[in-house]
Amino acid sequence: MNIEEDNLVHGYIIFQFMYDKEMWIRLRLDIGWRDLCYGFFGSFAPGKRETVQEKLEDLWSEGQNDALACLSVRSGFDLLLQALALPERSEVLFSAITIRDMPRIAKAHNLVAVPVDVCGSDYHIDIDSLQQAVTSKSRILVIAHLFGARPDMQEVLNFAHEHNLFVVEDCAEAWCEPDWRGNEQADASLFSFGTIKTATALGGALCRIKDLTILTRMRDIQSQEPVYPARKLALDCFKVAFLKIISMRILFGAIVKIGKRFRKNVNDILGGMTRGFSDDSLLPQLRQQPTTGTLRLLKRRLETYDSQRIARRIKHAQLIVAKLGLENLQPELLNNQHSFWLFPYITDRPEALINFLRKHSFDTTQRGRLEIVSPPPDHPELNSPTATELLKQTVFLPCYTEIPGAAINRMCALILDFTTDSS
Known part of the structure; x- marks a missing residue:
């Protein structure tokens, strides 16, 4: 196949991806x-x-x-x-x-x-x-x-x-x-x-x-620390605007499918765009004062934030708990102070469930940037076995404000089908 034909094929694949299944992303950026x-x-x-x-x-x-x-x-x-x-x-x-x-x-x-x-x-x-x-x-x-x-x-x-x-x-x-x-x-x-x-x-x-x-x-x-450059905040605004656009269901589904084509998952593609600091020279990056624009924007967010967004998120989480019968399996989710930034669902087949839900247009993931803290070399017995097992078994389900109740119901029905087939 020559270069022109190869480009045509890739263009056709992208076209198909763009108009295939829409995808419910795992987490929406909470800014208008x-x-x-x-x-x-x-x-x-x-x-x-x-x-x-x-x-x-x-x-x-x-x-x-x-x-x-x-x-x-x-x-x-x-x-x-x-x-x-x-x-x-x-x-x-x-x-x-x-x-x-x-x-x-x-x-x-x-x-x-x-x-x-x-x-x-x-x-x-x-x-x-x-x-x-x-x-x-x-x-x-x-x-x-x-x-x-x-x-x-x-x-x-x-x-x-x-x-x-x-x-x-x-x-x-x-x-x-x-x-x-x-x-x-x-x-x-x-x-x-x-x-x-x-x-x-x-x-x-x-x-x-x-x-x-x-x-x-x-x-x-x-x-005594330097001030974070104002231009970086402006660039962050552009970056987040781009992320908001591609988080639209049809576009996000396209990105997931294109990633599969090139053997990349969505974490590889988008992870770096939401990471606050790189791994190199951590302390110098941290030792900066917030810029004036960041302080202004944060004050505005605190003064104008719609608390009903969190109320709807909690309502979605409560629906998941009820539909999946988690009252006894994960009773801590019933705590009325839980605001469900993410919904942690515990399963003994996390990878299989993630793949199953993604095939049905629900993007889910595990652990993200979380890690188990390593014990000191002289105290290997402090190895946190329960935390290790919990993190290994936890899958994060979407329950943010914008996802409708009908989609929550469909996702829960899929999980119940998966659980029944697995038993």
Whole structure:
């Protein structure tokens, strides 16, 4: 076949893909066109960055003066570790499942990352594992609230306070309402508004820090950092606009099929476009102040966000629970504080289910950027077996605002058919 014929064949294949099955994408970017335009033009608008940041932090703290706006949750965590200035080889206990950058940041500060096993479909801290993991060198406990879950933390908090652990809530996936700023008993609560998060501002994070002395240190350190370039926010607006366009069902289905043609999955194709930081030179990337445009956009998102979007997301999740009969199998999903940033469905045949649903136009996936925190070399017994098995068995189902109830019903019927055929 000559070049012209080969191009014609590829063009025909693409044409067919474009008009084949439409695909329900796993997650929609939670931002509208008006907000994108505001972010783009706001990235170039004049204004004193410090004044904009002060207004945002006043809005978030509700007069309590305990808030700090950062470039990202990872940036906030890095600032916190710098402010705490812990002795080398101090231990930071992590929920066993988290994004890998969090323990990497701890290790970059010459601290030891120690996993604490989790359990249940809300991935809550296992208190027995916490008791096993804590030592005289343990200084911090980082609790990740995953997929929109907000488990009861009281027992864990009581234990942490008894052992003088500084408690950090990683609420990057759990924000669901403007007036929720984390558990008041936690020492720090970190919220992300990155590209794929609820109420995204294409970046930015808000931290609640209980101790004013630590907060002041964090402010002083951040004030010495360079400011994230305004042009990058403008480029991010274009990138997200492109992602919104291709997330349309028919276009996303085409991308999935084209990827298959070239032996690439959708994670390979789109993963890098929503990744906040590259793997190289992590700390220099984190150590930047948020740009004025990001702060403006984040303030706008907090002031104007439609909370009914989350209510509809929860309603869809409740429909999935009812249709699949998960009340007894995954009872943690009934927690009325769960906001379902993603819907975690546990199955003993995850890969087969993902392939089955994709054949029927539902894009699903596993784990994403989440990883199991590795135990320290001298404590291999802290290997988090429950977390490992949970993550291996979890498939994320679409339940976002835009997907209609009829599509949810069809997806659940497919899952029930798959389960029946597999038994």
